[in-house]
Amino acid sequence: MIEWFTGVIIVGAVVAGVLCLALGLAGRIPNDLTLGAMALIELLLIGQVVVSLIAPAVGNHPTGNGLEYWVYLVSAALLPAAAAFWAIIDRSRWSTVVLAVAAFAVAVMVYRMGQIWFVQAA
Amino acid sequence: MANNRSSRAVGVGRVLIAVYAILALGATARSVVQIATKFDVAPVAYLLSGLAGLVYILATVALLGRGDTWYRIAWVTIIFEFVGVVTIGALSLFDAAIFPADTVWSYFGRGYLFIPLVLPILGMLWLRHTRPSRLAGSDIVAPGPAA
Numbered sequence: 479m480i481e482w483f484t485g486v487i488i489v490g491a492v493v494a495g496v497l498c499l500a501l502g503l504a505g506r507i508p509n510d511l512t513l514g515a516m517a518l519i520e521l522l523l524i525g526q527v528v529v530s531l532i533a534p535a536v537g538n539h540p541t542g543n544g545l546e547y548w549v550y551l552v553s554a555a556l557l558p559a560a561a562a563f564w565a566i567i568d569r570s571r572w573s574t575v576v577l578a579v580a581a582f583a584v585a586v587m588v589y590r591m592g593q594i595w596f597v598q599a600a
Numbered sequence: 601m602a603n604n605r606s607s608r609a610v611g612v613g614r615v616l617i618a619v620y621a622i623l624a625l626g627a628t629a630r631s632v633v634q635i636a637t638k639f640d641v642a643p644v645a646y647l648l649s650g651l652a653g654l655v656y657i658l659a660t661v662a663l664l665g666r667g668d669t670w671y672r673i674a675w676v677t678i679i680f681e682f683v684g685v686v687t688i689g690a691l692s693l694f695d696a697a698i699f700p701a702d703t704v705w706s707y708f709g710r711g712y713l714f715i716p717l718v719l720p721i722l723g724m725l726w727l728r729h730t731r732p733s734r735l736a737g738s739d740i741v742a743p744g745p746a747a
Contacts, residue, residue, distance in 0.1 A: 545637060549629045557622065564618070572611060576618040583622045586713070 479538065479595040480529055487522045487588045494519055495581035502574030508565035512574050516565075519584055520558040526588070527551060542598030547591055554587040607730045608663050608674070616719075616726055620660040623715060627704040628653030634702070642700050648688065649703040652716075655680055659723070668732050675727055682720035685709055689717070 494515035501512055530551060533539075540547050561580035565573040609617060631649035639646055655677050662674035689708035692699035699706050709716030 543633070543637060546630070546633045549633050553625055553629055556625075560621075561618070568614065570611075570614070572614045575612075575615045579615060579618050579622065583626075587626075 479526075479533055479540065479592065481592075481596070483526070483529060484588060484592045484595075487519070487526060488585050488592075490522055491519050491581045491585035491588065495578045495585065498574050498578035498581060502571050502576075502578055505571045506574055507569050507571055508562075508573050508577060512577055513562055513565060516558040516562050516577055516581065519581060520555070520562075523551070523555040523558070523584065523588075526591075527555060540595040540598075542594035547594045550587050550591045550594070554584050554591070557584055557587075607666075607732060608671075608726070610730075613663070613726050613730065616722055617660060617663045619715065619719060620656060620663060620723070623704075623712065623719065624653060624656035624660050626712070627656055627716075630702075630704070642698060642703075645688075645699045645703045645706070648684075648705070652681070652684055652704050655684075663723070663726075671727070671732055674723070678720045678723040678727065681716065682724070685716045685720065 497515055498512045501509075506512070530547070557580045561577050564576055627649065631646055631653050634646045635650060659674060659677035659681065662670045662677055664670075665673070685705045685708055688699055688703070688705035692703075692706040702711060704712060704716055708714060
């Protein structure tokens with residue numbers, strides 16, 4: 479896990495969450511902007527998967543429980559896709575808010591993943 | 601006909617259901633990890649955590665479901681969660697050995713931003729708001745001698 483990249487994901491997810499929450503409450507249905515923001519978060523999470531696969535091979539090991547870390551990462555990576563899927567089926571303003579919920583959940587989960595990797599004692 | 605239309609997965613209720621789905625995923629996945637890796641530390645708490653996760657899944661499905669049966673299941677599961685988070689939350693304050701900090705209900709769901717405490721309350725309000733129209737109608741329009 480790379481500290482600055484993890485920070486980028488957390489900040490990006492929070493920004494995407496605020497954006498989707500604001501637009502959703504303003505009555506916008508999911509559009510290119512909000513779905514694009516979720517796509518960006520998804521790409522960052524896939525990047526995190528790649529980083530997490532390579533990092534241990536170059537001596538960057540998690541300090542905490544690896545299994546717990548991966549369950550978080552896989553769950554987080556599923557969220558933007560699931561929320562976007564929902565948003566494509568259900569074209570209502572509340573789907574935009576659901577995108578926001580997923581983005582905030584990703585931010586919390588990536589923060590927690592950072593704790594497991596950097597802080598938690600094995 | 602009204603009975604076949606989902607009366608709960610509408611409007612802001614969809615956001616509630618999305619939060620339920622994420623909590624169900626998080627709580628279940630985490631308890632699976634805990635039961636797999638450190639079950640011996642606190643077997644009661646982790647089994648209860650796993651049960652809570654399954655009940656969250658059932659609650660999510662019940663909120664999405666149609667008709668009166670799912671409505672009742674939604675009430676039962678949400679009340680179960682509320683009782684669980686209040687009871688285990690209180691117990692965890694007194695006995696951290698049986699209920700360590702990392703279960704879904706410990707310290708009233710502190711590890712989950714207190715969402716487990718707030719969500720059942722919102723869920724119950726939402727269920728009250730979306731009472732099946734057939735029941736509400738029979739109450740108001742035709743009380744009926746057979747009750």
